[in-house]
Amino acid sequence: MDLDAPGTSAPLLGEPTPVELMNTVWADRAGVHDALATPDEAVAWLRRVLPDPPVPDPDRLRLVRDALRRLAAERTGDPRPSAGSAVPTRADALRVLDEACAAAPTWSSLRWEPGEEPRREVRSDAAGDRVLIAGLAEQAVRFFAGEEAAELRACLAPGCVLYFVRHHPRREWCSAGCGNRARVARHYRRRRPTSD
Structure with a gap:
């Protein structure tokens, strides 16, 4: 595995980390892509959103991502078939998140070395990649249970x-590029003659 791999192909939109993880499935004119398809790609994405991430199990990371996409589809009433998830039901998605959170129990520890300020450290007996995925799952639980989830949109x-x-109440698209594409498509539909 190349730990100096180039950056991720996934768009990073400045969204909360669980939404950025959902968006590792993305599309362009060539089709739908998975930015976590290989271990190198998973590390590249993680390096863009987290400092010094351990090397994750890409299958476990993709499973959590797919669970989040299922929950997002449920939350937003997402009608897009191409945005589908490999996790078939809400119950399955909740089970995946619960298992990910439980795979690496963590606790806080206070560290206070002489001459330094006290600091909080998060500790776990689990391997670093499990702690990382558990942390992402915990963030997702907080996101879906929090106020921001009401503003989640497809x-x-x-x-x-x-x-x-x-x-912003007037925001309809993930990016200005998508807004432009939607306006062009709407304009084309209005101008195009309809056939009887």
Whole structure:
């Protein structure tokens, strides 16, 4: 595995980390892509969102991502077939998150070395990659149980499979590019003659 691999192919939109993880499934004119398809790609994505991540099990990371996409689809009423998830039901998605959270119990520890300020450390007996995935799952639980989840949206621009958090009441798309594509498609539908 190349730990100096180039950056991720997934778009990073400045969304909460669970939404960024959902968006590791993305689309362009060539089709739908998975930015976690290989261990190198998983490490590249993690390096963009977390400092010094351990090397994860990409299958476990993808399973958590797919569970989040299932929950996002449920939360938003997402009608896009191309945005589907490999996790078939809400119950399955909840089970995946519970198992991921439970795989690496953590606890806080106070560290206070002479001459330094006290600091909190998070500790676990689990391996680093399990702690990482458990932490992502915990963030997802807090996200879906929190206020921001009410503003989670599926980007309904043509060909898009991303999610975003609507921070402005007029925001309809994940990005300006998707907004432009949607406006062009709407304009084309209005101008195109209809056949009887």
